[in-house]
Amino acid sequence: xxxxxxxxxxxxxxxxxxxxxxxxxxxxxxxxxxxxxxxxxxxxxxxxxxxxxxxxxxxxxxxxxxxxxxxxxxxxxxxxxxxxxxxxxxxxxxxxxxxxxxxxxxxxxxxxxxxxxxxxxxxxxxxxxxxxxxxxxxxxxxxxxxxxxxxxxxxxxxxxxxxxxxxxxxxxxxxxxxxxxxxxxxxxxxxxxxxxxxxxxxxxxxxxxxxxxxxxxxxxxxxxxxxxxxxxxxxxxxxxxxxxxxxxxxxxxxxxxxxxxxxxxxxxxxxxxxxxxxxxxxxxxxxxxxxxxxxxxxxxxxxxxxxxxxxxxxxxxxxxxxxxxxxxxxxxxxxxxxxxxxxxxxxxxxxxxxxxxxxxxxxxxxxxxxxxxxxxxxxxxxxxxxxxxxxxxxxxxxxxxxxxxxxxxxxxxxxxxxxxxxxxxxxxxxxxxxxx
Numbered sequence: 001x002x003x004x005x006x007x008x009x010x011x012x013x014x015x016x017x018x019x020x021x022x023x024x025x026x027x028x029x030x031x032x033x034x035x036x037x038x039x040x041x042x043x044x045x046x047x048x049x050x051x052x053x054x055x056x057x058x059x060x061x062x063x064x065x066x067x068x069x070x071x072x073x074x075x076x077x078x079x080x081x082x083x084x085x086x087x088x089x090x091x092x093x094x095x096x097x098x099x100x101x102x103x104x105x106x107x108x109x110x111x112x113x114x115x116x117x118x119x120x121x122x123x124x125x126x127x128x129x130x131x132x133x134x135x136x137x138x139x140x141x142x143x144x145x146x147x148x149x150x151x152x153x154x155x156x157x158x159x160x161x162x163x164x165x166x167x168x169x170x171x172x173x174x175x176x177x178x179x180x181x182x183x184x185x186x187x188x189x190x191x192x193x194x195x196x197x198x199x200x201x202x203x204x205x206x207x208x209x210x211x212x213x214x215x216x217x218x219x220x221x222x223x224x225x226x227x228x229x230x231x232x233x234x235x236x237x238x239x240x241x242x243x244x245x246x247x248x249x250x251x252x253x254x255x256x257x258x259x260x261x262x263x264x265x266x267x268x269x270x271x272x273x274x275x276x277x278x279x280x281x282x283x284x285x286x287x288x289x290x291x292x293x294x295x296x297x298x299x300x301x302x303x304x305x306x307x308x309x310x311x312x313x314x315x316x317x318x319x320x321x322x323x324x325x326x327x328x329x330x331x332x333x334x335x336x337x338x339x340x341x342x343x344x345x346x347x348x349x350x351x352x353x354x355x356x357x358x359x360x361x362x363x364x365x366x367x368x369x370x371x372x373x374x375x376x377x378x379x380x381x382x383x384x385x386x387x388x389x390x391x392x393x394x395x396x397x398x399x400x401x402x403x404x405x406x407x408x409x410x411x412x413x414x415x416x417x418x419x420x421x422x423x424x425x426x427x428x429x430x431x432x433x434x435x436x
Contacts, residue, residue, distance in 0.1 A: 001420035002051040003384045005359075006042045018092075019046045031412040033344050034351035041357030041366065042347055043383040045413045055091040068095045103394065103422035104401035106133040106167065106278065106317060109155065109408070116153035123407045124155060128162035130418045132425050133211060135167035137406065139203065140174070143185055145195030147203060156207050163426045167246070168209035170200065171216065178218035180260065187219075187226040197237055204243065212238050213278075215248040219264035228269045235273055244275040244428070251281050251303040251319075255310070271311020278403040279307055282321040287337045291327040291378040293365035295320060297389050304397055316399040320390055323409045324381025329369075342409035346381035357383075364389040384413040391421045401425075 004015055012023040012035055027035050029047040053064060061083060065072045076083055079093050109124050111117065116124075124134060136155055140148040147170075159166045172183040185192055200212060212234070219227060235245050247270050250261045255268070270277055281300040285292040300318070307316050324346055325338035341349070346366075350357050353370035360367060367380045394402060401422075404414075418424065 001416060002046040002048060003388060004044045004046050005385070006038045006040055006044065008040050010038065012038060015044065015046075019048055019052055021046060021048055029412070029416060031344065031410065033348040037351050039347060039350045039355075039357055041359060041368075042350070043357075043366070043385050043413070045384050045416050047416065050097045051095045053093045053095050055087045055089055055093065057089055059087055059089075061087065064093065069098065070096065097420075100421060100423050101395060102425050103418075104132040104276075104317065104425045104428055105130055105418060105422075106135055106401070106403040107131055107322075108135045108137045108169065108404065108406040110137040110406050111151045111153070113151065115151045116155060120408055121154055121158065123410075124158050125161075127407055127415065128158055128164050130415045130424055131162070131164045132401070132428060133165045133167040133403075134159045135169050135213060135403075138169040138171040138173065138215065139200075140171055141182065141186055141196055143182060143192070145186070145192040145199060147196075147199050149203070152207060160208075165211055165244075165428070166207065166209045167211040167213045168200070168204050168207075169213045169215055172219070178216075180218050180220045180223075183216055183219040183227075183264075184223055186216075187223050187230050193230065193233075197234060200234075201237065201241065204241070209243070211244040211246055211275075213246045213248065216264075217248070217250065218260050221260065221263035224264040224266055227264055228266055228273070231270065231273045245273075246276045246278065247274050248278045248280060248319075251279055251299075253302050253306045267307055267310035271315055274315070276315045276317055276400055277307075277311070278317045278319055279303060280319040280405075282319050282405065285325060285380055287325060287340065288334075290331045290333075291325070291329075291338070291367075291380060293360065293363040293367070293380050293386075294324060294382070295386075295390070296360075296363035296365060297386075297393065298362065300390070301393060304393065304399065308397060308399070313398045314400050316397075317401050317403045318390065318394060318399060319403050319405060320387075321382065322404050322406065322411050322414065324379060327378045329376040329378055340409070341379065341381060343381050343383055343411045343413070345409075346379055347383075349379065359385060382411065382414070384417060387414050387417055388421075391417060395421070 016023045025047050030044055061072045065075045107127055136150050172179050174182050238245050249265045252262050281303050282295040284299055285294040323340050326341045327338040328336050350368050355368050355370050357366050357368045365386045366383045369378050
């Protein structure tokens, strides 16, 4: 598998010829919204086994082999090179596929209304082969300890078809916002808490959930220890059922980080109690804020590097957005909110407006500007390059895997690159019990 960035004057047929594939294969792999009008700066995934490298000025057999972690002898043998002859600039060399490591992949799915739409069902079905977990969002705890269920429709059956673990997401959402008071009640009122756990167990058995996932946010700082104590109690109960337990954590860079989103989330203790955590490493660029990358690689790295000082790296899943935003300029705080946009829609938008896609090397994220109805817009989104940068970080830091928020906005390149980088774990239930 290879990522190609479209240059000025390139055509689909020319790109296909350069990589010894066909235009149709590239169209199908990328589900191209613009096959007849490629955008300068657009990233394409080339569906080949291994990759090609085109020799640059100053390259040597040794330097190329080192770059791709193969031996010079392998490079010479595969490409029938004369080791005594200089490499010709522009020469196409074949690089064999790299070894893959195991990784766990989660995706949240958020149904709206009373049923799961056909579009969300199909999105879940398409993603299932690449998933370890499928996480319907969310079961909302009520103040008496009962649960408000989301619609599930065919999601349990979709998960079962591809050996995907259903993740039961539990939240302290109340009237579309996270409630610190609701959190306080659940964490400190033992009668309500016991009823809550009884309901969780009964519901998990009913739908065959195998991971119980707590996404309790905006908790009172004073409830940090109560949350830790609750998680120990929940873990002990769920382990009797043979279930995993996990939590969602705000993106911190230090233990004493201030703010109600952060203070009750104790990285070190969660790392000791639960099987794994999902760290929400996205929304630096958000709908109500100024235009910027949603998950810039620098801040993401900073959060994860802190996290691995507090818990085993094997317990950490990196959060990742499957969307971008389209801002109307000039940005005014408290003014018009940015519109969420899929990577596919972003590419089509650039093509329709005949604008090139730029790539911010520091943030490792694509972006572009366009004008509509006399107003300028700025778009930041995800592409194959930005996702590959995150996959490289997962491998570098040796973390457990990645968790996507959320299914429903198409991004076919992401799933292709998962298969190129990782062997997706399908049955992790027993893999991590050695922590206990």
